[in-house]
Amino acid sequence: MSGVDFLQSAGVLWVISISAAILGVRFLPSQSVVTILVPQATFGFVVSAIIPFILFAIFVERNISSQTARRVAWIFFGVVFLAFAAAMQDTAPDQIWIYYVTAAMALVMIIFDGTIQRGLAKWTHEKVSASARLNLVVEQRRIIAQANEDLAKNIITQKEHDQIVNAARKMMVKYST
Numbered sequence: 001m002s003g004v005d006f007l008q009s010a011g012v013l014w015v016i017s018i019s020a021a022i023l024g025v026r027f028l029p030s031q032s033v034v035t036i037l038v039p040q041a042t043f044g045f046v047v048s049a050i051i052p053f054i055l056f057a058i059f060v061e062r063n064i065s066s067q068t069a070r071r072v073a074w075i076f077f078g079v080v081f082l083a084f085a086a087a088m089q090d091t092a093p094d095q096i097w098i099y100y101v102t103a104a105m106a107l108v109m110i111i112f113d114g115t116i117q118r119g120l121a122k123w124t125h126e127k128v129s130a131s132a133r134l135n136l137v138v139e140q141r142r143i144i145a146q147a148n149e150d151l152a153k154n155i156i157t158q159k160e161h162d163q164i165v166n167a168a169r170k171m172m173v174k175y176s177t
Contacts, residue, residue, distance in 0.1 A: 042098075053077075
């Protein structure tokens, strides 16, 4: 095809590609189009349920401290998703299961609210405790450095220095475990 130079043009290639795609789609049987679109619709339904659940969970956990208020919020969330399922009964009966699953997840959040709160509190305590322990270890290192300076300046005796350093090292071992 050395005589066909117009195929070297990017614009011509685009026109041919788009034309071929349009003609290919035009002659697809309608069942094939439905087969292509159903997974996309299901994915859309899943995303439309999961993202609000995650955002609502974050909102509830960060902003509502009362257990009763959290449970009421989750009841409200579950009722809203049951209403979504009822509203979609006629238009998308095959995909409404995700709304029922999301409402069931809200029920799980109601039932396990105390367990979830205890787990979050424990995780937060461990995170704070690790930071506090690190600060205490750093403070003991400062005590040792100060004792070394005081010994060098003859402010304290060697015996006093050894007592301070040993006590600080014992505290460091205690905090680092």
